[in-house]
Amino acid sequence: MAYDKFTVLTSSAVPLPIENVDTDQIIPARFLKATKREGFGENLFRDWRYNNDNSPKEDFVLNNPIYSGKILVGGKNFGSGSSREHAAWAIYDYGFRCVVSSFFADIFKGNAINVGILPVQVSPEFLDKIFTAIEADPKTQLEVNLPEQTITILATKEKEKFDINGYKKHNLLNGFDDIDYLQAMKSEINTFAESSVY
Amino acid sequence: MSNTPTTLFDKVWDAHVIRKIEDGPDVFFIDRHFIHEVTSPVAFLGLENRGVNVMFPDRTYATADHNTPTVNQHLPVQDPLSANQLKALETNSSKYGISHWGLGNPKNGIVHVVGPENGITLPGMTIVCGDSHTSTHGAFGAIAFGIGTSEVEMVLSSQCIMQPKPKKMRINVNGNLSKGVTPKDVILYIISKLTTAGATGYFVEYAGDVFENMSMEGRMTVCNMSIEMGARGGMIAPDQTTFNYINGREKAPKGEAWDKALAYWKTLKTEEGATFDKEYNFDAADIEPMITYGTNPGMGIGISNHIPLAEEVGGGKSTYEKSLNYMGFHEGEEMKGKKIDYVFIGSCTNGRIEDFRAFASVIKGRKKAENVTAWIVPGSHVVEQQIKDEGILDILTEAGFQLRQPGCSACLAMNDDKIPAGKYAVSTSNRNFEGRQGPGARTLLASPLVAAAAAVTGVVTDPRELLEEAAV
Numbered sequence: 001m002a003y004d005k006f007t008v009l010t011s012s013a014v015p016l017p018i019e020n021v022d023t024d025q026i027i028p029a030r031f032l033k034a035t036k037r038e039g040f041g042e043n044l045f046r047d048w049r050y051n052n053d054n055s056p057k058e059d060f061v062l063n064n065p066i067y068s069g070k071i072l073v074g075g076k077n078f079g080s081g082s083s084r085e086h087a088a089w090a091i092y093d094y095g096f097r098c099v100v101s102s103f104f105a106d107i108f109k110g111n112a113i114n115v116g117i118l119p120v121q122v123s124p125e126f127l128d129k130i131f132t133a134i135e136a137d138p139k140t141q142l143e144v145n146l147p148e149q150t151i152t153i154l155a156t157k158e159k160e161k162f163d164i165n166g167y168k169k170h171n172l173l174n175g176f177d178d179i180d181y182l183q184a185m186k187s188e189i190n191t192f193a194e195s196s197v198y
Numbered sequence: 199m200s201n202t203p204t205t206l207f208d209k210v211w212d213a214h215v216i217r218k219i220e221d222g223p224d225v226f227f228i229d230r231h232f233i234h235e236v237t238s239p240v241a242f243l244g245l246e247n248r249g250v251n252v253m254f255p256d257r258t259y260a261t262a263d264h265n266t267p268t269v270n271q272h273l274p275v276q277d278p279l280s281a282n283q284l285k286a287l288e289t290n291s292s293k294y295g296i297s298h299w300g301l302g303n304p305k306n307g308i309v310h311v312v313g314p315e316n317g318i319t320l321p322g323m324t325i326v327c328g329d330s331h332t333s334t335h336g337a338f339g340a341i342a343f344g345i346g347t348s349e350v351e352m353v354l355s356s357q358c359i360m361q362p363k364p365k366k367m368r369i370n371v372n373g374n375l376s377k378g379v380t381p382k383d384v385i386l387y388i389i390s391k392l393t394t395a396g397a398t399g400y401f402v403e404y405a406g407d408v409f410e411n412m413s414m415e416g417r418m419t420v421c422n423m424s425i426e427m428g429a430r431g432g433m434i435a436p437d438q439t440t441f442n443y444i445n446g447r448e449k450a451p452k453g454e455a456w457d458k459a460l461a462y463w464k465t466l467k468t469e470e471g472a473t474f475d476k477e478y479n480f481d482a483a484d485i486e487p488m489i490t491y492g493t494n495p496g497m498g499i500g501i502s503n504h505i506p507l508a509e510e511v512g513g514g515k516s517t518y519e520k521s522l523n524y525m526g527f528h529e530g531e532e533m534k535g536k537k538i539d540y541v542f543i544g545s546c547t548n549g550r551i552e553d554f555r556a557f558a559s560v561i562k563g564r565k566k567a568e569n570v571t572a573w574i575v576p577g578s579h580v581v582e583q584q585i586k587d588e589g590i591l592d593i594l595t596e597a598g599f600q601l602r603q604p605g606c607s608a609c610l611a612m613n614d615d616k617i618p619a620g621k622y623a624v625s626t627s628n629r630n631f632e633g634r635q636g637p638g639a640r641t642l643l644a645s646p647l648v649a650a651a652a653a654v655t656g657v658v659t660d661p662r663e664l665l666e667e668a669a670v
C-alpha cells in the first residue's frame with residue numbers, strides 16, 4: 001500500500017487558470033536532484049512562486065493567503081511535458097490530493113493516480129463555473145466524490161460526473177497500487193518472458 | 199486471428215499484453231528498460247521498502263546523462279547532490295546486477311542516443327524509460343514511451359507496467375523536402391499544426407515518402423518529439439534503412455539469429471486498409487525551416503513568417519500574452535533578425551552525428567559571431583569520437599567553437615549549463631518551456647542548420663541564405 005485511501009474530499013480550492021501548465025513549471029529540473037520523494041512541495045511552482053532572491057512573488061496564487069485547500073484547479077492541458085513523477089510528488093507534498101482541469105497530459109495523469117492524487121477531468125464549461133465560484137468566494141467548497149464519480153460546487157449544487165477506470169478507482173479507494181497487483185502475477189509474467197521474442 | 203488489416207502499432211502492442219483487466223489497463227510486458235540517475239533512485243528505494251528484487255536485471259540498462267557535467271568529466275562531480283544521484287545509480291545498478299554506463303565509460307551518453315547506438319533498440323520491442331523522450335526509439339518500429347518513477351519501480355520489480363491501450367493516429371507527410379529543411383523542421387511543423395495537446399491519448403505512426411527517405415538519425419529526431427504534441431509515442435515501420443543501421447551493432451542479433459529477426463521485422467508494418475482513430479496528411483513542400491517564438495513547442499512558425507496575432511491562435515488570450523511577455527516578443531513581429539545570445543546544439547533530439555555534420559556544413563569557412571556563446575554537446579562518446587574522426591572538430595575549432603563532453607546539458611539545465619535569465623538561446627533540443635534551459639532563459643527551438651546560421655550571424659537567420667552562398 002503506497003498512499004492514503006481516497007473516498008470523498010470536501011475542500012476549498014486553489015485556482016490556477018493558466019493553460020498548458022507543464023511539469024517544468026510544477027517543479028523545475030534543478031530541484032530534481034534528491035534521491036527521496038519527500039520535500040518537493042517546497043519547490044512546487046518555484047519560479048512562479050519566488051523571485052530570484054527567494055522572496056515570494058506576491059501575485060502568485062500560492063502566496064495569496066485567501067486561497068487554500070486540498071484541491072488545485074488548473075487550466076486546460078495540465079501537466080504536459082516531462083515524465084518526471086516529481087511533479088506529482090510536489091503537488092502531493094504541498095498538500096493537494098486532487099487536481100481538476102478540463103484536460104490532462106497523459107503521463108501526468110497516470111503519475112498522479114500512482115502517487116494517490118485524483119485527477120478530475122471536467123468539461124470546459126464546468127471548469128469555468130469552478131473558477132467563477134472561487135472568484136466569487138475564495139473559500140467556496142468543492143466536493144469530490146470518488147465512489148459516485150462526481151464533483152460538486154456545494155454553494156450552487158452544480159455537479160458533474162467524471163471518468164475513471166474501474167481498476168484505478170478500486171486502487172484509490174483502497175490505497176492499493178499497481179505493484180501489489182503485479183507482484184501477485186509473477187509466475188504468469190515468467191511464463192510470458194520465456195516465450196517472448198526478445 | 200481474424201484477417202482484418204492491422205496496424206504496426208497493434209501488432210507490437212498486442213504481442214506484449216499479458217493480461218487485459220476488465221474496465222482497466224492492460225498488463226503490458228516490457229522488453230527493454232533504460233534508467234538514468236534522476237528518475238530511478240526513488241524506484242530503488244521503493245523496491246527496498248517492499249523487500250522485492252529486480253526481476254530481470256539483464257533487461258535494464260543504466261546510463262548517467264541528465265545531471266552530468268559536460269566539461270572535466272574525469273574530475274569528481276562538484277555539486278554534492280548531483281554526485282549523490284550518480285553514486286546512487288552506480289550502487290543500485292551494481293547491487294541488482296544491472297549494466298551501468300557511468301561517467302567516463304566509453305558507452306556513456308544520453309540514454310536515447312546510446313540505446314540505438316549499441317543495438318539495444320530493435321524493431322518490435324517494447325521499451326520504456328523514466329524520460330518522456332523515450333519515444334525516440336519508435337524510429338525503429340518499437341513501441342517506446344516515457345514513464346513515471348512508480349512505473350520504473352513496476353518494471354524493475356515485474357518487467358511490466360499497467361497501461362490502457364492508446365488510440366491510434368497516423369501522420370502522413372508526402373512529397374520532397376526542400377533544401378535546408380531537416381527532420382527537426384518536419385516535426386516542429388507537425389507540432390505547430392496539431393498543438394501541444396493535439397495527440398494526447400494517441401500513439402502516432404509516421405508514414406509517407408518523407409519518413410521513408412529519412413535516415414535513422416532523422417527518424418529518431420521525429421519520433422523523439424512525439425511527446426511534444428501530447429502523444430505517448432511515435433513509430434515508423436522498419437525498412438532496409440533500419441536494418442542497415444542495426445546490422446553489426448554490439449547487441450544486435452548475429453548470424454542465424456539475425457536472419458530470424460529480419461524475417462520477423464519485415465512483418466512489422468501497417469497493412470493496406472488498416473484504420474486509425476485519426477489521420478493527418480501534410481505536404482512536404484509546405485515545410486520550411488522552423489523556429490519557435492513562444493513557451494511551448496507548438497508555438498513554432500516557418501522562419502520567414504511573423505509571430506501570429508493572438509486571434510490567429512486557438513486557446514486563451516491571456517496564456518498567449520503571458521508566453522510572449524516571457525519571451526520579450528510581440529505579436530506580428532518578424533523572427534528573422536532577432537538578436538540571440540546562446541546557441542545549444544545537442545540533446546537526444548539533435549545530438550547525433552548527422553546533426554553535427556549539418557551544423558558544420560553551415561559554419562565551415564565562417565566564424566562564430568562575437569555576441570554568441572555556443573555549447574556544442576555530443577549525445578554520446580561514440581558521437582564525440584565520430585566528430586573527431588570526420589574532421590568536424592577541426593571545422594568547429596577553426597570557426598571558434600569548442601566541443602563539450604556528452605550529456606543532456608542545457609536541454610534541461612540540471613547541471614551547470616544554464617542559459618542566464620533573459621538571454622535568448624537558439625537550441626536544437628525539444629522544449630522551450632519557461633525556465634527549461636535555466637531560470638528566466640528564453641528558448642528558440644530549431645534545427646541544427648538554423649542553430650548554425652544563428653551561431654555565425656548572431657541573429658535569427660534563414661540557413662538557406664547561407665547554404666546558397668556556400669553553394670556558389
Ligand code: SF4
Binds near residue numbers: 264546606
Ligand atoms: S537530452 Fe533532454 S529530453 Fe533528452 S533525455 Fe536528456 S533531458 Fe531528456
